[in-house]
Amino acid sequence: MISSIAELISDRIGTMPAGERRAAQTLIANYPLTGLKTVAEFSAAAGVSSPTILRFVARLGFQNYPEFQSALQDELAAQLQSPASRTLDPSSGGAASPMLEATLDNMRETFRHLSDKQLADIAARLADRRGKTFLIGGRFTDPLARYMAAHLAIIQPDVYHLAGQESIWRDRLIDMGKRDVLVIFDIRRYQESLVRFAEKAHQRGVQIILFTDQWLSPISRFARHVIAGRTAVPSAWDSSAALFVVAETLIGAVTRQLEAAGAKRIRDLESLR
Template sequence: MGQNRSVAELLRTEMDKLTPTERKIARVLLANYPVAGLETIAQLAARVEVSGPTVLRLVGKLGFDSYTAFQAALRGELEARLQSPLVRREAASEAAGTDFLAGFVRRQSELMQQTAANVSAAEFDGAVALLADPKRRIWLLGGRLTEPLAAYLAHHLKVVRSQVTQLRALPASWADHLVDMDKHDVLVVFDIRRYWQDAQRMAEMAAQRKVQVVLFTDQWLSPVSRCAKYTLAAHTAGPAGWDANTPLLMLIDALIAAVNTRHWSDIHDRLQELEQMRAALGEGGG
């Protein structure tokens, strides 16, 4: 298995190389990830209505020499999903040398490179197209540590398009917005380990209303991925026990840049008018 790649990433990136029968298994695994992969071979084969040897062939294509090794990887991911920063810090080894900043930057660079290598062009381009579509309303939701990321993306989108709303991280207030959502809307959710059940419930209810869900998550995949149209997963396992938001921010900046570059003709006039208004209002600063 590729270094630092989750089984979910392997399934998503290898999907086009699989046979139609193997893709059926992959979709079932992703739809109930990682629990479906912890079933026995017989149980998983019966669920997908394929043979046991077909399951083993898929596992082999993912780089595992046995179903036992495949399940061990999934159990490791399940444990990683639930780890607190305290546990991660105690398990982490000290970085070599005394130049902490240089080591930290190297690790961030590695995480960003791993992120870029494992986000498919189809997922990224699909998210860009949805967020740039002026006919769609955009709603954004972030959690305790990712709410600033949702706000950052919301601020940028508000500059280049209309109908952008950031939801407060208060589940009791969501119904007031959910009741107005329909197939013309996009819900952008930020959800990293240890995942937010309220966000999952909100995304599922939105999806039931035909809302297109775009998910920003980590390599272990938030349960929101089960109902997401597009999933952008970042490698976030940073040093000192805290997951890093830098790779997620890189994805956000790349998405913003792509929206501006690919849809500049639609954005130009709006920006020009906006700048004139800011000048008239005496706005200064970024």
Template sequence: MEPHETTVAERLNARQRELTRAERQVSDVILSNYPASGLGSITELAEAADVSTPTIARMVQKLDFAGYPEFQAKLREELNDILSNPIAKRDTWVSAAPDQHILNRFTQEASENIRSSLEQLDPTTFDRIAALIADPERRVHISGGRITQTLANYLFLHLQMIRSDVVLVPSNSNAWPHYLLDLKEGDILAVFDIRRYESSTQLLAEMARERGAEIILFTDQWRSPIQAIASHTVSARITVPSAWDSSIAILLVVEAAIAAVQELHWDDTRGRTEELEGIFDRTGLFRKFV
């Protein structure tokens, strides 16, 4: 799949208002276990969504596919992208790499990722996420996977300065069960999960949801299976000319969320920050030039 070719999930979410109620039922089924839920026969999908096969045929045409076979071919292509390991990712972009310096190519793709991601992100959804994270009545738990734990740690360090009751949950499954003991109904779990989607991260989200937590998911354009239980999902593009995925677009949304959260309760944040700065001064953490 081309780096910025629109995914089926993106098309479905962008055109929700154009879909009929029956077509939205199909959309819900497809997104519930994406993309696997759309890889069966049209009859199986119709039965799962409790609609007719003509309803599905009309819906895929609204998504700009000639028919169900083309729709499924796109899903299979996406599944292959999701499962790609670093070697396969590199082979894909090297075969079609333009004659430009890697710095320029990478920057162009990363910039396009940001643009495409922001086009897909509903400002209302962003505002709700910021409000949830800022809610002083809710404890915020943050976690990620093998690579995305770096993003989780970045969000944690900033929120820890802004508000109390913020917890960084280890990504290692032999450590995070202890943190579930303190997770209560109404708490927030902000979780990061991008392809190839880690089983441990999904299990953490499922168990947190069972305990009554609201899940905020930060994921890629193909969307982690965690989206099925998430209250809110941020989907950002991650494909760049590299064997590794880029977190730049996700990080931009995270930093914007940090800025929004601090402004929602600025008086409290300011007082907390002033107190923290006093502690920094006493510990001599930062160098003084005067």
């Protein structure tokens, strides 16, 4: 069974004429980048002419050059999204749990695409006390919304978790305006009810902060800030762990920003018990 294009090439490289073989070798040499460049660049790198490159990809079974490039990109996408290809680091005791390893990878990847500044911006918005904060989640992610709401509600007023039936929180739209923030958690399979809700909130000028997966919920169209977490794990379910950690990080950042006001508020709450 031949799965990757690289295998396909090394399989047929023996039957190729000299020029095409040079093309194959240069492609394998720094795979797959050369194949993503233009035909002219590819041919220059291989030291052959453009038609030779085209004959080369034709021999591999592709109808035209763009089709060949698309195949390379798909392959690269699969490779980049599943860090399984990454050599298992022997440091962590190795055969711990593939589930754990995947989760740790997801978190690293998620934060790699999340700059400190971006997190700071979002935290600043959440800490901005001129408006209210609403949180809501989907079928499996609503607990994350609850978790975040439970913490935020302690350090600042006007934090509301939207729970229950759709009709209930839809009516809460009337309370929302430009100064308010709506935090939405929505991963595959995206819920239409949430999309509708987000759209209406957006129309009212509400600032939306979206927690979603790397395939981006349609709500990203309306969102001011989008946090794309990795969710792929060797399980029947997707993992929300990366989003959970981002949420915790934000909770910490907001707490730090509100330290002055927040500390007093916490003390007041303590004395209420």
